[in-house]
Amino acid sequence: MSERIRVAVLGAAGRMGSTVVQAVEAADDLELVASLDASDDLGAVTAAGAQVAVDFTVPSVTEANVHALVDAGVHVVVGTTGWDDAALGRVRDHLADRPGVGVLVAPNFALGAVLALAFARQAARWFESAEVVELHHPNKVDAPSGTAQHTARAIGAARAAAGLGASPDATSTGLDGARGSVVDGVHVHAVRLRGLVAHEEILFGNAGEQLTIRHDSFDRVSFMPGVLLGVRRVGALPGLTVGLEHVLDLG
Numbered sequence: 001m002s003e004r005i006r007v008a009v010l011g012a013a014g015r016m017g018s019t020v021v022q023a024v025e026a027a028d029d030l031e032l033v034a035s036l037d038a039s040d041d042l043g044a045v046t047a048a049g050a051q052v053a054v055d056f057t058v059p060s061v062t063e064a065n066v067h068a069l070v071d072a073g074v075h076v077v078v079g080t081t082g083w084d085d086a087a088l089g090r091v092r093d094h095l096a097d098r099p100g101v102g103v104l105v106a107p108n109f110a111l112g113a114v115l116a117l118a119f120a121r122q123a124a125r126w127f128e129s130a131e132v133v134e135l136h137h138p139n140k141v142d143a144p145s146g147t148a149q150h151t152a153r154a155i156g157a158a159r160a161a162a163g164l165g166a167s168p169d170a171t172s173t174g175l176d177g178a179r180g181s182v183v184d185g186v187h188v189h190a191v192r193l194r195g196l197v198a199h200e201e202i203l204f205g206n207a208g209e210q211l212t213i214r215h216d217s218f219d220r221v222s223f224m225p226g227v228l229l230g231v232r233r234v235g236a237l238p239g240l241t242v243g244l245e246h247v248l249d250l251g
């Protein structure tokens with residue numbers, strides 16, 4: 001058997017991190033060498049000889065983690081959300097000075113969610129109206145979800161490329177926030193409800209018809225095949241990759 005990939009998990013005590021720890025421990029080709037949470041020193045990752053680090057922490061710390069890991073020559077798989085273009089640009093620039101190091105940032109590692117994005121990108125140019133609704137557990141700290149923002153950006157780009165204008169919308173008065181946030185011209189709505197895990201509805205409308213693409217993660221194990229695929233592939237993906245769709249050839 002070839003050598004196992006040595007993996008560190010950041011945010012290991014969290015909802016996602018603890019699930020990743022179990023998934024890595026159960027994979028024959030991976031070896032868990034470090035599990036870090038909020039009070040731990042990032043130096044433990046290199047001290048343990050990790051080749052790949054998986055970050056499921058919080059939006060306020062993930063970028064700093066990535067820069068420190070890149071400096072240490074460790075490949076990184078990032079599931080933490082909250083990334084914007086400026087932060088991604090800083091990582092891209094940093095990686096230009098560290099040839100051979102790979103960082104994969106993916107707002108959603110569930111295969112169905114990535115397929116939903118690919119289907120939405122295909123559908124976007126054929127519909128007059130498009131909106132996104134994301135629905136999550138009430139412990140989620142950020143809104144709208146990284147997945148919904150990524151989806152809205154893809155829809156916005158596909159609409160722009162097809163020469164479509166804004167979705168029709170006569171609403172001009174009402175309570176603040178009633179129409180959600182707007183990402184690249186696409187309205188995005190966030191629901192927080194006890195009992196939910198992670199769900200997304202992508203709504204397309206034309207006169208007389210509607211297409212709904214819905215994805216449901218009922219359990220965090222749904223993200224694990226994508227996370228493990230990222231861990232196995234990131235070392236062969238130098239530079240910055242944004243979105244698991246590029247690993248799945250759906251980008």
Ligand SMILES: NC(=O)C1=CN([C@@H]2O[C@H](COP(=O)(O)OP(=O)(O)OC[C@H]3O[C@@H](n4cnc5c(N)ncnc54)[C@H](OP(=O)(O)O)[C@@H]3O)[C@@H](O)[C@H]2O)C=CC1
Nearest residue numbers: 011013014015016037038057061079080081106107108109
């Ligand atoms: N890409 C994907 O497929 C998915 C992405 N996510 C994203 O993953 C992130 C984590 O979600 P979730 O697991 O639910 O959140 P949790 O709050 O359950 O977990 C985050 C963990 O990170 C810890 N932490 C905070 N700061 C640091 C630090 N500096 N170093 C190491 N660990 C730290 C937290 O500790 P403490 O509580 O003590 O602060 C906590 O244990 C979110 O951004 C979420 O949106 C979630 C699901 C899927």
Ligand SMILES: O=C(O)C1=N[C@H](C(=O)O)C[C@H](O)C1
Nearest residue numbers: 081107108140145146147198
């Ligand atoms: O916080 C979560 O739970 C999730 N976060 C990610 C996001 O913001 O898109 C992925 C998934 O929706 C679960």
